[in-house]
Amino acid sequence: MKKLVILGAGNAFWEISELIKDINKIKPQFKIIAVLDDNVELINKKLDQFEVKGSIDKAKEFPPDVQFIFAIGSYKTRLIRKTILDRLKLPENRFETLIHPSAKVFSNAKISSGCIVHYGSIIFNHSIVDSFTTISANCVIGVGNIIGKGALLGSNITTTTGVKIGSFSFVGSSCSIAEGKVIGPGAYVGMGSTVFKDIPPGFFVLGNPIKVLDKTEVPQKIKVDWEDYIQNILK
């Protein structure tokens, strides 16, 4: 059994804990040995039967046979996730990718380390999902999509062919994204939106048709890395 440490004791912990239980029902593969969180009020408390053993920086103290699950993230913290990952300086292959048994990932789709794919989601052929992406329940990721590092996708999202979702962006539940559209890195697409045009980096959009309501400055490094990532794939 692979030993797992969950980084984050918020809502995502419960989703991931349940996901691991479902995977283990099919074939026992994972054992949670600890939970880490920076909230001092949670330290030494138990979530389910798992103890919160300290701050997230403690991850570096675990031996190499221990894998991690990155369970931090909401629309508010979408960019902070990058800061936390940089701070940890752990190689990406120390992060396990979890795919729910009811999810379908096409054999020629690619998913990198540290991703979470929840119940009932489908990732169609030739799509590429970079590390630390979370795809919540019942999403349909269309053909040939590119999803950048650390993107957070809510439930019931439908993307059509050739969509690109930028690094550390957040797409709320029940959004639909039209063919070939690009969600910029760090953008926030509010729940239920229908995206028929490209969304620039850091923009907060909502509605159908979408309204542009706000923007957040996205670190240059995230934008450059996203562009490089796309260019490398398209070579």
Add this chain to the structure above:
Amino acid sequence: MKIEQLIYDSIDELNETLEIDNRIEKNLGTLLFGSESNLDSIDLVGLITIIEERVEEEFNEYIPIADERALSLTNSPFNSISTLVNYIETLINEKR
């Protein structure tokens, strides 16, 4: 019709759909966006949609209010009713 009045009429229409505690006041200082605003994001979208419809009725032209240009400004036009009045007046003057 003055834009300020057009926005107040739009607020009346929106307020009819809101709980009493969530209704917004009709004055230039009322905040429309952010943690101190009474409006949540989806209600702001609703208000913008109503305003766009009323502007189209008044000026016979659809003028998008919440697009990329709105965020190219140093201060968001959605901060308050005052900033929104100024922004819409600018957009309309450009069309004349």
